[in-house]
Amino acid sequence: xxxxxxxxxxxxxxxxxxxxxxxxxxxxxxxxxxxxxxxxxxxxxxxxxxxxxxxxxxxxxxxxxxxxxxxxxxxxxxxxxxxxxxxxxxxxxxxxxxxxxxxxxxxxxxxxxxxxxxxxxxxxxxxxxxxxxxxxxxxxxxxxxxxxxxxxxxxxxxxxxxxxxxxxxxxxxxxxxxxxxxxxxxxxxxxxxxxxxxxxxxxxxxxxxxxxxxxxxxxxxxxxxxxxxxxxxxxxxxxxxxx
Numbered sequence: 001x002x003x004x005x006x007x008x009x010x011x012x013x014x015x016x017x018x019x020x021x022x023x024x025x026x027x028x029x030x031x032x033x034x035x036x037x038x039x040x041x042x043x044x045x046x047x048x049x050x051x052x053x054x055x056x057x058x059x060x061x062x063x064x065x066x067x068x069x070x071x072x073x074x075x076x077x078x079x080x081x082x083x084x085x086x087x088x089x090x091x092x093x094x095x096x097x098x099x100x101x102x103x104x105x106x107x108x109x110x111x112x113x114x115x116x117x118x119x120x121x122x123x124x125x126x127x128x129x130x131x132x133x134x135x136x137x138x139x140x141x142x143x144x145x146x147x148x149x150x151x152x153x154x155x156x157x158x159x160x161x162x163x164x165x166x167x168x169x170x171x172x173x174x175x176x177x178x179x180x181x182x183x184x185x186x187x188x189x190x191x192x193x194x195x196x197x198x199x200x201x202x203x204x205x206x207x208x209x210x211x212x213x214x215x216x217x218x219x220x221x222x223x224x225x226x227x228x229x230x231x232x233x234x235x236x237x238x239x240x241x242x243x
Contacts, residue, residue, distance in 0.1 A: 087174035089183050093150075094163050097209065101153050104129060110155075120155025126207050132194050134202035146194040147187065152207035162209050173216045182216075189215035 104121045111122040120126075127133055130148030137145050153159040174182035193211025197204075 082175040083178045084175050087171035089179050090171040090174050094167055097151055100151055101159050118155025118158045132197055132206035134198045146191045149207045150190040150209040150212055154207055165213050185219050186212045
């Protein structure tokens with residue numbers, strides 16, 4: 001078992017500190033010295049979980065050291081560990097979408113604002129590069145157009161909106177869920193959004209990763225609902241046996 005002497009500040013204790021009603025750190029240290037055996041240390045409960053492996057405990061220790069402040073305290077809300085460190089797919093798709101838009105505008109120029117107010121290429125260029133086109137998908141069997149629109153953007157304004165959300169929220173969700181789960185949600189939501197667009201707007205061209213990006217928020221809501229449902233179920237289950 002790894003022992004540490006971190007003084008952990010929770011949100012509740014910080015609120016009390018702001019009201020000047022909490023004892024000083026020296027008083028805390030004195031209390032802990034008086035009420036704990038000499039071989040034990042303060043605020044080590046996060047490393048005492050018997051289900052934690054040695055690797056997990058070491059990772060938690062390094063994470064706490066990384067966020068340790070000058071006075072030795074750690075604010076728990078700053079120590080949030082995700083499944084992985086980087087969002088590889090989010091970065092890859094963002095770079096690829098940026099390069100494709102740049103190539104389209106370099107080869108074909110920028111359409112007049114009356115034609116494309118998003119400051120991008122002509123609509124026929126988007127169609128050539130794989131925009132959602134309902135007649136071509138249904139009649140000619142170009143089913144790849146259900147996926148290809150996610151790599152295209154109507155123009156610079158459209159690109160800024162999608163990429164900013166994808167590199168902020170999408171990047172966080174990928175780190176939280178893992179790249180494989182994120183990729184499955186990204187691709188399936190793109191297909192679903194394209195099918196819905198074919199049904200609802202069969203006479204228009206559609207491009208962009210908006211559908212895929214927004215579904216990540218839906219995935220987050222589903223995760224919270226499942227977490228709440230499981231919590232309520234366990235509470236009812238324990239309450240049943242406590243009677």
